[in-house]
Amino acid sequence: MTHRSFWNRRQFLGAGGMALAASASAAPQSSRANSKTQVGMIGVGGRGSSLMRLVLGMEEGGAGVHVQAVCDVYEKRKQLAQERSKAEFATLDYREVLGRKDVDAVIVATPDHWHATIAIEAMRAGKDVYLEKPMTHTIEEAKKVVQVVKETRRVLQVGSQTTSKDQWWKARKAIQDGMIGKLISSQGSYHRNSIAGEWNSTPERGNRSWQIEAQAGPNAKGVDYIDWDMWLGPAEKREFDPQRYFRFRKFWDYSGGVATDLFYHVVAPLQICWGEPQFPHRVVSSGGIWAFPDREVPDTFNLLADFPKKHSLVLSASMANSTHIPGLIRGQKGTITMVDHGQFEGATDHITVAAERIYEAEFEEKFGGYKAVDIPVAETPEDAHMANFLECVRTRQKPHLDADTGYHAQVIITMGVQSFRESKVLFWDPKAEKVVYEPPSA
Known part of the structure; x- marks a missing residue:
């Protein structure tokens, strides 16, 4: 596995995120009237897996949606998501999902420090975006997301499902x-x-999603491999720390x-x-x-x-x-x-x-x-917020928690x-x- 180097957050925002400019919002999409919306899942850890199960249930119930691609930096999670979803494509690199013409929309459930980068690149690649809350990690990022929504005219729903x-x-x-x-x-x-404590494993509440898997890491082989450099992305570079990876909400960087x-x-x-x-x-x-x-x-x-x-x-x-x-x-x-x-x-x-x-x-x-x-x-219904997003993908209407409202909250x-x-x-x-x-x- 080759590791990657990434721009920092300020460099990305200052440059306008042009890495995918060639795949502008006019790029052909697979969806047409009366066809399924093809979704790419980016981040399939605890929250991402829950959202994927929601989408799979909607598809099983006859909704016009299909999980076409899955992505996660942890090989084990990537493989499990592909097995469960029967997705055609799986990768450790989100950019490979954004480059696919058979993906109409992406559901982003990564740690917070990646939200803006992926959302902006996705919209510039012609994808609509369901962006898990919080909208972004910084105010500057949220402001940029709003700007790109206007530029690309993509649908973006912030994933605070309660709205x-x-x-x-x-x-x-x-x-x-x-x-x-x-x-x-x-x-x-x-x-x-x-x-x-919150964001640790809390089995007394039935929550095991924050468990540390000691065998996993950037030096592991096979399903235990984690692309740590990709996970850090625009955050400060540091040595692999299982606490930071598996329990990221405890740390300011993410x-x-x-x-x-x-x-x-x-x-x-x-x-x-x-x-x-x-x-x-x-x-x-x-x-x-x-x-x-x-x-x-x-x-x-x-x-x-x-x-x-x-x-x-x-x-x-x-x-x-x-x-x-x-x-x-x-x-x-x-x-x-x-x-x-x-x-x-x-x-x-x-x-x-x-x-x-x-x-x-x-x-x-x-x-x-x-x-x-x-x-x-x-x-x-549990799937109301996702259903609202998918309906807006088809109708091009404003979703319940659009980018501008999400920006004000952020x-x-x-x-x-x-x-x-x-x-x-x-x-x-x-x-x-x-x-x-x-x-x-x-």
Whole structure:
């Protein structure tokens, strides 16, 4: 096996990612009306395997989709994915998938530090993209992805699957109908607990996807071979470390920890609830490594954000305590409870809108004679977000979590990570679209 050398992230973004310019978005695609969308899976570890199983189930159920190619830098995962999917083609190198004319769309489920590079190259190769959350590793990358979506006119769905659930659209309508008055603040959380710590193997929760396979590595032979240089890609070069490969979310080079892994599932749907994507004005974060010292990222993390439209966001997370704070959207005249059990994006069959006591009479008059209203929420199939993406591939419509909405969510979260790491209050300059350290001038 030959190892490869890669450009760094800044070189790639600065050069505009022209490596595949010859395969521009006008390249012929295999899909035609009434034919199957041919998909390439890039990254088939824990999350990628789950997404592949979802697609295979959709194909078995008669959906117009087929897994045509699979890719992973770990030979064992690559072979298993090909066996399970019966894909025609398998490779360790994602560029070989992008170069195939029989692939219409790719599903990218690599570690975060690869998201932007692969998504941008894929779109320039004429592929539509399902891009697992977080959208990117940096704000600069997210901004570039949005630009390339516009240039190539490809469909890109960010893979925060919860945004295809019905409750966000019901909350959005409740806010638009004036049920809570002026938006004041939103709050959500993501709390978990485990004996070993998040992103380690947690068999007590039925999760073995973070297990270290000691026999695997860049010097191994056969199915145990890992192309470590390819895995690092645009990240800092270093010797192979099983912890970094198998448990990448614990390290800053490849992840933003709980913020990018879990807060994205709160911030992205809130962008839908608020009626339009919104950048923050000010962001500050706190927290630390309070329980699990085997990582660089915090196990407890809190994020506060204020917005130009005069409302706030409060996010709470701990990987050492599983008790959530209530998932709420507060207005001057009422409050929406997103779930009764606390986890903001958890499953529910209703949301509740309750009037503030001083506005109960007005609420009763406008909304059916009640001080609080339960709004039914339709059950959302597990494959709803993927189905939305595939439908948009066929119709060329905007998906539920398009690149621009995903970018706005990414800015909030990545500013939170930067605030924590620098111990600073950060501001967003909406004209320059960049982070600054003083309030931007009007």
